[in-house]
Amino acid sequence: MLVMKDKINFRDPDQTLEFIKNSFADSPKRLEHILQVAECVHSSANELGLNAPLAYCAALLHDVGYLEELKVTGFHPIDGANFLSREGYPEIAALIVCHSNSPEQAHIKKLPEISISEDPIAKLITYWDVQTKQGGELVSYDQRLEDIVARYGEESDVTRAHRMAEPRIRKIIKEFSSSLDKAAKHSTTASNT
Numbered sequence: 001m002l003v004m005k006d007k008i009n010f011r012d013p014d015q016t017l018e019f020i021k022n023s024f025a026d027s028p029k030r031l032e033h034i035l036q037v038a039e040c041v042h043s044s045a046n047e048l049g050l051n052a053p054l055a056y057c058a059a060l061l062h063d064v065g066y067l068e069e070l071k072v073t074g075f076h077p078i079d080g081a082n083f084l085s086r087e088g089y090p091e092i093a094a095l096i097v098c099h100s101n102s103p104e105q106a107h108i109k110k111l112p113e114i115s116i117s118e119d120p121i122a123k124l125i126t127y128w129d130v131q132t133k134q135g136g137e138l139v140s141y142d143q144r145l146e147d148i149v150a151r152y153g154e155e156s157d158v159t160r161a162h163r164m165a166e167p168r169i170r171k172i173i174k175e176f177s178s179s180l181d182k183a184a185k186h187s188t189t190a191s192n193t
């Protein structure tokens, strides 16, 4: 349930976290997923020297379009992004609208085209979203794909979109696995000197 007692500053991590916890209190598995993705995005953004508070807020909001009250198209990345644009946060809207396979899914569903962002924060959200199950468990992308096929069936739009997006998402995973590895090695070396 959408909980907005006052105007919320969606660039403020504490306010955004409270809003998400309250709004998704009725969907504990989804809430755990969101919180886990946001934690991982936040720590990776820190490691990579990106704007970590912005990355954290955007990750907390990536699935906001699932809230019943925000449903217009029924496609959560677009409904969530439209909500954030209306609230005055177009930069966060642009970071979340293209998360995971939403550009491919929008194409399959014949919804307005979603352009793919090259912003590293947008890619980080995808990186962690596709490796975090409902309930917050961290899994490999391959496991997540298997899970989706089992849940939705091979012929579903969701599975077709995942298959279509697979090469692009594998590239993101490769890119960020190696840059996060390098960042971790760099920080170990720095702390040893």
Ligand SMILES: [Fe+2]
Pocket: 033, 037, 062, 063, 129
């Ligand atoms: Fe998600």
